[in-house]
Amino acid sequence: MNGNAAPAKIVVQNIAKTFTQKKHGLKITAIKDLTFTVKEGEYLVIVGKTGAGKSVFFDCLLGLKEVSSGSLLIDGQPVKQFLKRSYGRITRIYQEDRLLPWRTATENAKLGLEILRVPEQEQRARAEHWLRKLGLRGFEHSYANELSGGMRQRVNIARAFATSPEILLMDEAFGGLDEVTAQRLRRDFIKLAHEEQITFLMVTHSIEEAIELGNRILIFGAPAHLIGEVRIPPEVAQNPKLARQYHDEILSILEAKGGIEVGMEE
Numbered sequence: 259m260n261g262n263a264a265p266a267k268i269v270v271q272n273i274a275k276t277f278t279q280k281k282h283g284l285k286i287t288a289i290k291d292l293t294f295t296v297k298e299g300e301y302l303v304i305v306g307k308t309g310a311g312k313s314v315f316f317d318c319l320l321g322l323k324e325v326s327s328g329s330l331l332i333d334g335q336p337v338k339q340f341l342k343r344s345y346g347r348i349t350r351i352y353q354e355d356r357l358l359p360w361r362t363a364t365e366n367a368k369l370g371l372e373i374l375r376v377p378e379q380e381q382r383a384r385a386e387h388w389l390r391k392l393g394l395r396g397f398e399h400s401y402a403n404e405l406s407g408g409m410r411q412r413v414n415i416a417r418a419f420a421t422s423p424e425i426l427l428m429d430e431a432f433g434g435l436d437e438v439t440a441q442r443l444r445r446d447f448i449k450l451a452h453e454e455q456i457t458f459l460m461v462t463h464s465i466e467e468a469i470e471l472g473n474r475i476l477i478f479g480a481p482a483h484l485i486g487e488v489r490i491p492p493e494v495a496q497n498p499k500l501a502r503q504y505h506d507e508i509l510s511i512l513e514a515k516g517g518i519e520v521g522m523e524e
């Protein structure tokens with residue numbers, strides 16, 4: 259399919275999200291005025307400082323929080339309506355892997371399918387298929403608490419892919435791993451995500467990670483609003499000097515417009 263002709267999967271139109279603190283009535287704005295569109299099958303990375311409202315935005319997409327104003331559409335429908343019809347079609351992977359330690363890798367990987375009431379035999383087959391794709395052949399029967407951090411996150415990703423989501427949200431998913439482990443997992447993950455043709459949104463506070471993973475990067479200021487958009491051409495992966503230029507460009511946008519940072523008085 260021609261990328262430009264792909265229909266909009268997610269439409270974010272002037273959304274805002276505020277919280278009112280119960281105790282003091284203090285208003286906290288997590289999303290200020292956010293507008294952008296994600297096409298079906300697109301692969302998008304969002305970068306922004308800690309506290310920029312990235313996780314709150316994902317909560318809104320997952321129907322866990324409601325936007326205060328504006329409209330948030332998936333397949334042209336308000337999130338709630340989409341979820342009613344398409345339960346389980348959108349899923350998020352967090353930094354913490356959320357595995358059940360008393361379950362094996364396979365039993366953890368099929369957890370999402372249990373919730374979706376897929377027949378038991380198919381649950382197992384799909385879970386094992388995805389564990390193997392993620393390089394965990396031979397570890398199917400290991401308990402979660404016997405696995406390393408990187409392997410645990412692989413099980414977590416297998417669990418998400420096994421449910422065949424239409425939209426996959428990654429929330430700082432590689433943030434808890436050492437750099438070598440994270441890089442290997444990122445590379446494996448990109449390959450799988452491309453093969454699967456899912457609509458894929460990833461948030462990170464790491465500019466390096468955004469450049470490595472992204473072809474389209476949205477830069478969020480705090481509270482969440484769009485302060486920049488950068489496209490990363492494929493040759494950047496092979497060209498550290500070019501990558502550095504993109505890094506500096508994104509960094510300068512974040513420094514200039516990224517939001518207020520608390521600091522010591524000079």
Ligand SMILES: Nc1ncnc2c1ncn2[C@@H]1O[C@H](COP(=O)(O)OP(=O)(O)O)[C@@H](O)[C@H]1O
Nearest residue numbers: 277286287288307308309310311312313314315
């Ligand atoms: N349930 C809540 N009640 C009040 N404030 C919240 C709530 N959830 C998040 N926030 C605030 O929203 C802002 C954005 O948070 P978050 O989306 O977690 O940032 P990040 O970009 O680091 O993921 C923060 O100031 C946070 O304190």
Ligand SMILES: [Mg+2]
Nearest residue numbers: 312313429430
């Ligand atoms: Mg977050």
